[in-house]
Amino acid sequence: MTQRGEYPGVPRRTLFVAGGALATSGALAATGAPEAMATPQPASHPPRRVEYTMPTLRFDHADRQSSLGAMYEAALTGLIGINTVYADPGTYDHAHRISYPPGAFVRAGGGYPSPQRWTRDAAVNAWNATSLLGPIVGANTLWAVVDQQPDGGLIVQQDNQWWDQVVWVVAAWHHYQVTGDRAFLTDAYNASTATLAARTTQNYDADFGLFRGPSFMNDGIAGYPSPPWADGVGSSFVLDYPHTDELMCLSTNCLYYGAYVSLAGMADELRRPGEASNHRRAATALRQAINDHLWREDAGTYGYLIHGADGLAGQLDPSQEGAGLAFAVLFGVADTRRTQRLLDGTHWQPKGIVNVWPHFPRFSDDRPGRHNVIVWPMVHSMFGHAAAAGGRPDLFGRAVTGLADLVAASKGNFYEIYNSVTGAVDGGWQTGNTSRWTSQPDQAWSASGYLRLIFSGLFGLTFTPDRLTLAPTLPADWGPVALHGLPYRDMTLDIELSGAGSKVRSCTIDGRPGRPVIGAGGTGRHTIRVTLGH
Structure with missing residues (x-):
């Protein structure tokens, strides 16, 4: 991929990436003027030049600019100035596809230890904004979580959260639609087909026509009812509890649907019509299964999950899953009627959309579950985008201003999690013990989630291989x-x-x-x- 050229008047910052995060000489300038940033330069990692082209956001209304516009600049700082880092080849370039130079990718966040080779974070950050603002960095971020197999083939890394792999396929297709990078497409299709084949072999439930596995966001047991949660296990990790690998969750199955649609698009571009047709048939069948088994016609929304053999085998849990509802709308699993009903009926906490609602009995407002009634900005942002896609400027505006207010109250830092009642930075409780978890600072997907609200929601940027279509959503009194x-x-x-x-x-x-x-x-x-x- 070639480096993006010079554009007169386009705000661009030149970044120098070494072994750690990019250090800034203050926040990115509100004026949009270029600003140089550098880290101390370890001898083993000479600085590499990375160019992001960053658009300037301007509201005519001064109050909107000082709130929503300021948080846009803070989000750029979080994603690019703080979390774009050097990808050590031995740790991150297992696929031998990362471009050196610049050798930069987007890590998960500033509060975590290294390495951060996490599929879900990488895919979401590329999908939200990185592929658009820095195509080379976006590709590197995706390749940083791919392995090369002994036969030379590629596959998304097989870690202990295997259900995370499928979101990579969606992000890879989005990257191609944004960039038109044919070389990337060929490798991404090979990695995606190998990955989905492995997951189908191991995790497809033919009786339901759905995929088994925990939900997209909830790798912690706090995100699940009882059963599968059981007192006395002690672990926070979902798979340490019996039958959690058998759950069939809304968000995960919507992502599989999105992956099949993405594979069909990739196959079309690569002129493989037979394969494209097979992927579309699989997508159609999965969409039907989701609507047959997870849609709650009486409530006008989707349930959260179907239980495995945990004492409630085959039963639908009626809880509201924020990411699942967002994906049902964004991928088109929900038709127009279902979209309208679920957007009308979705429960909002005072500070936003939460992972799962309501509280499971072991949690409360005073002791919120880390993956239960608590605001993860990434999930909240996905739902905000879905509100825009569903033609609800009122709900979209509520999502944007709500997240901006949370971040402003935390002094412009995009934290990992916020309390859904008070808005305080709050890591929540995981297993009901005496330890409250920490909410980590400088969370990349919290920042890129806000950028998604601006790019994909407010301006409605919608990419296909041959065009960009604008489908904006402008709440009242926001324009021009x-x-x-x-x-x-x-x-x-x-x-x-x-x-x-x-x-x-x-x-x-x-x-x-x-x-x-x-x-x-x-x-x-x-x-x-x-x-x-x-």
Whole structure:
């Protein structure tokens, strides 16, 4: 992949990556001016130049700019200035695909020990924002969690959270749609097909037509009812409890559906129509199974999980899973009717969307479960994006302002978890013991989740292999708002929104009326102005 070129007037920071996190000389400038950042330079890791092209966000309304605009700058700092780090080859380049230079990738966060070779974090950070802002770093972040097999083939790493692997497929397809990188696509398709084949062999339940395994977000036992939780086990890790590998969860199955759709798109691009057709058939069957077994028509929403052989075998737990509901909308598992009903009926805590609601009996407002009624900004952001995709500017605005308020109260630091009632930084309880967990600072996917709300929600950036379509969602009294210097392939885009709502009333591109669609083959700089209504 070639380095993105110079664009007059585009805000870009030049970063020098060594062995640790990028150190900043203060927050990224609110003016969008370039700013150099560097770490001390260990002799074994000479500095590498990394270029991100970072658009400038501007609200005409001063209060919006000082709150939402300031948090956008804080999110750029969190993702790029703090968590873009050097990928030691022996630790991270098992696939032999990371580009050196720059040799940089996005780690999970500043509060964790190294190494941080975690599939879920890498995939989500690339998917949220990194592939758009820094294509080389986005690719490196994805390759950092892939292994090369003895026969030379590629597969997403097989760690002890095997259900995490599938989100990589979704993120890899998104990366290609953003960048058009054909070399990446070929390798990503090979890694994705090998990975999904392994998971199908080991984890597909033919009786239900669903995939077994814990939920996307909840690797801690605090995220599950009793059973499978049982007093006396003591461990916080979900798989240490009987039959948790047999659960069939909403979020995980929606991700498998998204992975099949992604594989079909990859196969189409690689001109493998037979394989694309097979992937689509699998996706259709899985979507039907999710709606047959997990949709609750009486409640107008999806249940959380179907129990394995834990005493409630085959029963549907009716709890609300925030990530699962978001994925059902974002991947199109939920049709228009289901989307409207679930968005209407979703429970919000005072400070946002939580992992699982309501409290399991062993937890409470005073002792919230670490993966139960507590706000993980990444999950909250996914739901906010789903609200925009579902045509709900009111709920989308609530999600953005809610997260901005949480981060502002924690002095601009994107923490791992927040209390859903007070908004305090709070790691929650895991097993009901006397130890409250810590909420780690400088969480990369919390920062990239906010960027997702801006890029994919507010401006509605929707990528396919041959175009970028804008489907903005502008809450009342937010406009006008502009995103200047957006990088897209060989173009730079200035996007300006006015009005309110989620329906495009008019659009001009470089002054000429048209649809809000930008073909992938263009060059140069272009201005898109969109007026929205209800």
